[in-house]
Amino acid sequence: MHPQTNKVPENAIAVIGMDCRFPGANDTRQFWKNLVSGTESITFFTDDELRGAGIHPETIADPTYVRAAGIMEDAELFDAAFFGYTPTEAICIDPQQCQFLQTCWHALEDAGYNPYTYPGAVAVFGGTRLSTYYVNYMCADLADYGTARFMQGHIGTDRDHLCTRVSYKLNLRGPAFNLQCACSTSLVSVHLACQSLLNGECDMALAGASGIDIPQEHGHFYQEGMIFSPDGHCRPYDAQAEGIVSGNGVGVVLLKRLEDALRDRDDIHAVILGTAINNDGNSKVAYSAPSLEGQSEVIAEALGVSGVDPATIAYVEGHGTGTYLGDPLEVEALNRIYSRNNPARGYCALGSVKSNVGHLEVAAGVASLIKAILSIKHARIAPTCHFNSPNPRIDFASTPFFVNKTAIDWPQGFSPRRAAVSSFGVGGTNAHLILEEAPQRESSRSAGAVANPLMVVSARSEKALKELAGRYGEFLAGQDADGLDLADFCHTTQEGREHHAVRLAVVGESLEELRSGLDAAMTHEEWTTTNTGDEHRPVFLFTGQGAQRSG
Known part of the structure; x- marks a missing residue:
C-alpha cells in the first residue's frame, strides 16, 4: 500500500528478502x-598475482593490458556438507552455481x-x-575419468542446471x-x-544471477573506441568516461x-510497481551498440x-557503462520519456553502481536493483564514484537528472520514495523497473500479538553456532535493529529458520536483554549445546499388558 494513502497498488510485487556478494x-x-x-572496490594486480593465475608473461608485459577487476572474496569457498554434497561432487560444480545456491538460501x-x-x-529464475x-580447470581432468565423472562435470558446470539445482537442494516446487x-x-x-x-x-520467486570468472585475477586489453577502460576505473556520465572494468x-x-506479503506480515524491503522488457531489433548501427x-x-x-508519474521518481539507477557514446544515449532515452509533460529540471538523481564494483555483466542488473532498494530503505542516495564534470555530450541542465558527487539525504515528499532501475544487454534486450518504498505496518504488539521472549539459534557445529550467535549479537547492537519488534524477531528465529543439530536458546524481555544473553553465552567457558542429531533420536516403547509385573 502507499505509505500516505494505505491503498495497495494493483499488481505490485514485494521484495521480502535479498542477499549479495559483490567486490568488497x-x-x-x-x-x-x-x-x-563512495568506496571503489576494484583490485589492481601485481605481476606475481597474474602469473599465479596463469596469465602469460607476454600478456602481463603488454602496455595495453590493464591489470584490474572487481574481485569477489572467497568465491571458491562452498559449504558442501551443508547442502548434502560430498567433496568429490562439490569439486565438479562451477563456483558460480555454488555461490548462487548459497545466496538463494x-x-x-x-x-x-x-x-x-x-x-x-x-520459483527460481537466474543466469550465469x-x-x-569448466574451461580452465575441468576439461583436462574430465578426459581422465569415465562417463559418470564426465556427467558430474557437465551437470555441475552447464548453465542449464543453475536454477534447477537450487530447486532440488531446497525442495522448491515452482x-x-x-x-x-x-x-x-x-x-x-x-x-x-x-x-x-x-x-x-x-x-514466491527467487531471481538474480551469478557472474564469477575462475580465476578472477585477470585484466583486459584496452583499445581506443572499445568498451574497456584504459586505467581500470569506470566513470559513468563523466567527461573522462572511457569504458568499463569487469567485476x-x-x-x-x-x-x-x-x-500476500501484507497478509503474512513479511518484512518488505521495497515494492516493485512495474517492469518491462524489450529488444532493440536492428534499429542500431551494430549488434553490440545501444539503441535510443x-x-x-x-x-x-x-x-x-x-x-x-515520472515527476515522482527521485532516483534512477542507470545502466551507466561509463562510455563516451553509451552514456549520452542513455540519458537522452531517459530524458525523452521522463520529460514528457514534465517541465521540472534537475530534481532526479542519476547514478551507477558500476563506478563502485565494475561491470558485473549477468549480475549487473540485480546489483543495481539492490542498490536502489537500499537507497530507498535508508532514505539516502549514494554518490557515483569518479564523477567530476559531466560528459560534454550530456546537457543535464535540460533534463530532470543530475549526478551527485556525495551522499545526499532523501527526504519524504508528497508521494512515496520512488526509484527506477535500467539494465541494457549486449544484443539489445533492455529492462526497466519502477520501485517504491515499503508501506508502514503495525507492530505485532500493537496488533494484539503476545511477545515471545525466546530466541533460538542453531547450526551444524559448535564453531558455526558461535559464529552465528556473534553475528546476531552484532546485528542487535547495530543501527539495523532500531525499531525491531521483539515478538517478530523471536518468531522468525523460531519459525523462519531451519533448525540444525547444535542449538542455543536465549530468553529476554527486550532486544537489549537478548543481546546481553548472547554476549554472556559467547564468553561463557562452558558452552552448553543440545545435539539433536540422528544419533539421539527419541524412542517410545509401548510394552502392552503385564508391565506392572516385575520381569
Missing part, C-alpha cells in the same frame, strides 16, 4: 556501507522463510556467465529455469519472476505478491505498467 562486500550491509561512503533466511517447511510454490571454471541475455540477464530474471507471481504460477559477484532477491528507440520504449512501458 559479502552481504547487503557491507555493500551499503561501501556505496554510501541466504535470501530466504533474510525473509524468514524455511524452504523445507514453506507450503507454497517457490560462460563457465571459465517454475525454475535459466535465461541468458548478457548484461541485462538478472533484471530480466526479476521481470519474469514478477510475471510468474502475477500469473499465479508460484507464491565478479552474485545477487538474489526474493519476491512475493504485495497483498529501444531504450526509450522500454522505459515508457515500465512507467505505463506502474501507473507512476
Whole structure:
C-alpha cells in the first residue's frame, strides 16, 4: 500500500528478502556501507598475482593490458556438507552455481522463510556467465575419468542446471529455469519472476544471477573506441568516461505478491510497481551498440505498467557503462520519456553502481536493483564514484537528472520514495523497473500479538553456532535493529529458520536483554549445546499388558 494513502497498488510485487556478494562486500550491509561512503572496490594486480593465475608473461608485459577487476572474496569457498554434497561432487560444480545456491538460501533466511517447511510454490529464475571454471580447470581432468565423472562435470558446470539445482537442494516446487541475455540477464530474471507471481504460477520467486570468472585475477586489453577502460576505473556520465572494468559477484532477491506479503506480515524491503522488457531489433548501427528507440520504449512501458508519474521518481539507477557514446544515449532515452509533460529540471538523481564494483555483466542488473532498494530503505542516495564534470555530450541542465558527487539525504515528499532501475544487454534486450518504498505496518504488539521472549539459534557445529550467535549479537547492537519488534524477531528465529543439530536458546524481555544473553553465552567457558542429531533420536516403547509385573 502507499505509505500516505494505505491503498495497495494493483499488481505490485514485494521484495521480502535479498542477499549479495559483490567486490568488497559479502552481504547487503557491507555493500551499503561501501556505496554510501563512495568506496571503489576494484583490485589492481601485481605481476606475481597474474602469473599465479596463469596469465602469460607476454600478456602481463603488454602496455595495453590493464591489470584490474572487481574481485569477489572467497568465491571458491562452498559449504558442501551443508547442502548434502560430498567433496568429490562439490569439486565438479562451477563456483558460480555454488555461490548462487548459497545466496538463494541466504535470501530466504533474510525473509524468514524455511524452504523445507514453506507450503507454497517457490520459483527460481537466474543466469550465469560462460563457465571459465569448466574451461580452465575441468576439461583436462574430465578426459581422465569415465562417463559418470564426465556427467558430474557437465551437470555441475552447464548453465542449464543453475536454477534447477537450487530447486532440488531446497525442495522448491515452482517454475525454475535459466535465461541468458548478457548484461541485462538478472533484471530480466526479476521481470519474469514478477510475471510468474502475477500469473499465479508460484507464491514466491527467487531471481538474480551469478557472474564469477575462475580465476578472477585477470585484466583486459584496452583499445581506443572499445568498451574497456584504459586505467581500470569506470566513470559513468563523466567527461573522462572511457569504458568499463569487469567485476565478479552474485545477487538474489526474493519476491512475493504485495497483498500476500501484507497478509503474512513479511518484512518488505521495497515494492516493485512495474517492469518491462524489450529488444532493440536492428534499429542500431551494430549488434553490440545501444539503441535510443529501444531504450526509450522500454522505459515508457515500465512507467505505463506502474501507473507512476515520472515527476515522482527521485532516483534512477542507470545502466551507466561509463562510455563516451553509451552514456549520452542513455540519458537522452531517459530524458525523452521522463520529460514528457514534465517541465521540472534537475530534481532526479542519476547514478551507477558500476563506478563502485565494475561491470558485473549477468549480475549487473540485480546489483543495481539492490542498490536502489537500499537507497530507498535508508532514505539516502549514494554518490557515483569518479564523477567530476559531466560528459560534454550530456546537457543535464535540460533534463530532470543530475549526478551527485556525495551522499545526499532523501527526504519524504508528497508521494512515496520512488526509484527506477535500467539494465541494457549486449544484443539489445533492455529492462526497466519502477520501485517504491515499503508501506508502514503495525507492530505485532500493537496488533494484539503476545511477545515471545525466546530466541533460538542453531547450526551444524559448535564453531558455526558461535559464529552465528556473534553475528546476531552484532546485528542487535547495530543501527539495523532500531525499531525491531521483539515478538517478530523471536518468531522468525523460531519459525523462519531451519533448525540444525547444535542449538542455543536465549530468553529476554527486550532486544537489549537478548543481546546481553548472547554476549554472556559467547564468553561463557562452558558452552552448553543440545545435539539433536540422528544419533539421539527419541524412542517410545509401548510394552502392552503385564508391565506392572516385575520381569
